[in-house]
Amino acid sequence: MLLDIFRQFVCETAGTDPRERFHNNDPDNFIFTFRRRDAAHADPGTTITVQYTTALSGWNTATHGGNGVNVDATAVPAEGFHTVVASIPKTLAGPGGRLFARLKVATTP
Secondary structure (H helix, E strand, C coil): CCCHHHHHHCCCCCCCCCCHHHEECCEEEEEEEEEHHHHHHHCEEEEEEEEEEECCCCCEEEECCCCHHHHEEEECCCCCEEEEEEEEEECCCCCCCCCCCEEEEEECC
């Protein structure tokens, strides 16, 4: 239940299917999308980042402009939200084309 409350604060709703966040039909980029609640983004105790890796360890933060990564949060689908789209070049993939992404949220009291 705590995870559902946390997810509602950061991303929108507890029932969102996580598979909807990945759109990999782009030939050049691995696309990771989520809706970020503006209140969570503005909270000084909350840090929200997209991370990527080729081996489920040694996670890299997707920083706009770093390694060809693009992070765009300009779309406003509804009042109080922004759609965040992280495009990670497939050239960063590891053996077998492996490239993983995750949403990392850290809080401080």
